[in-house]
Amino acid sequence: MSKEVFDELLGKVGPLITKVDTHLRMSIGPAERLAICLRYLATGDSYATIAFSYRVGRSTVAVIVKEVAGAIWTALVEECMPVPQVEDWRAIAAGFQERWEFPNCVGAIDGKHVVIQAPANAGSLYFNYKSTHSLVLLAVVDAEYLFRVVDVGGFGRSSDSGSLRNSAFGESLRDGSLQLPPDTVIAGSERRGPLPHVFVGDEAFPLLDNLLRPFPGRHLTRERRLFNYRLSRARLVVECAFGILSTQWRMLRRVITTSPEVTELCVKAACVLHNFLRRKTIDMPSRTPIARSTDEVTPTLCDAPRMGSNNATRQSIQQRETFCSYFNEEGAVRWQANVV
Known part of the structure; x- marks a missing residue:
């Protein structure tokens, strides 16, 4: 700095x-x-x-x-991580279309385990599948590696799907209150009709109307493997963002010995500092803070009620099939056949 x-x-x-x-x-x-x-x-x-x-x-x-x-x-x-509005989601989707050839994508979502020293009397709450104790950082990242939504403080024993389920972001994603843009027809693919704006995640997340995940299994058709590749290519921005974050703020590469409350504050500070520094690197103007009344409640990612099961609906399954067909036909890029 x-x-x-x-x-x-x-x-x-x-x-x-x-x-x-x-x-x-x-x-x-x-x-x-x-x-x-x-x-x-x-x-x-x-x-x-x-x-x-x-x-x-x-x-x-x-x-x-x-x-x-x-x-x-x-x-x-x-200034650096305001709650996205409709125009913000549209700008994010345009970035994914331009840089990663993935239309109607409004963010890549993933979780990162922040390793901590086991808190006293915490039992197995923070014990994760890697046999360490951790807090979960759940983040939505745009095409420029900027954090748009973060939720810090999930117990390490929770999966990415569980962290999403217990966050206010996940609840808003379920009930449709995220102010995402309306369904849009993809240029050159008018025959498929309007498609929703979606987040992309790995196989740890559920398949929802506005959240795409890869096709499961190993014995997949070539078309589905191409879809998985295109989705993974767009989703890797969140992995890269975590890598940049932990390289700049190397506290995240050590076992943090502070209390979970202080750790949460430090991780949130590191995320917003990441955006503050990166906006200068990529020469992006910061958004002017919005004046809020004292009675207005700012959406946050905490204290959300538990959601239902992760079973996919017929509509979300059909939407994934539509995206799959698009990437194999009019949305295909010339080099994808050499990759899969």
Whole structure:
């Protein structure tokens, strides 16, 4: 992070983390507080190591990381990760069409296990299939590797499908309240009629009206294998985004020893910082924050009721078959036959 970018970030976060001096001692300045938090996110070093580097107490570092990580999320979320509206979904779909030749795609979805130290008295809640303890980061990523929706805090024992099922995003996906654009006819494929805007995920997710997953099984027809390849090609953007995230913020490559609450704040801060830095790299303008009334409730990904089973409906099965036919006929690209 350059000095100019750090100063810009400090201008946004500084007012939220500035402390008042007392007659007993001078407070730690906002620049140093921000530097301490960024050092932890970027390296994952222990609090003791960071305390020694900045000549402050270990407990001081613990308090600073918690407060500043929360302030980073609060200061940047409206600008760098606003709740997508209809026009935002259309712009995301245009990006997938242009870069990955996948029409009507409004995001790639996947989950990442953030390894943590086993919390006290947690039992097997955080114990995952990799035999580690973790929190789940569920994310929707656009064609430019930007996080558009994140949900942090799912128990490690939950699958990706379970994390989606227990999130408010998953509930909104089920009840149709995500404000996705209406069904659209794909250019050059008018005979297939309007097709829905969909998210793409791997085989861990259910097949829904607005969520596509690959065809299961090994003995598939060539047409279905081509569909799986095209879907996987678009879905890999979320895997790449996780890779970029963990490379920039190497805290995610270590076993995080803080409490689950602090870990959640740090992961959310890393995601919004990823967008903040990437928007400058790809020269994308940030969206102006929207003024909200005090009575307006901002959609979040928490405290959602449990959903029903993952059984696919006939409509979602038929829609996947339609996309499969499109990718094998008018939507085919010249090189896909050499890949599958």
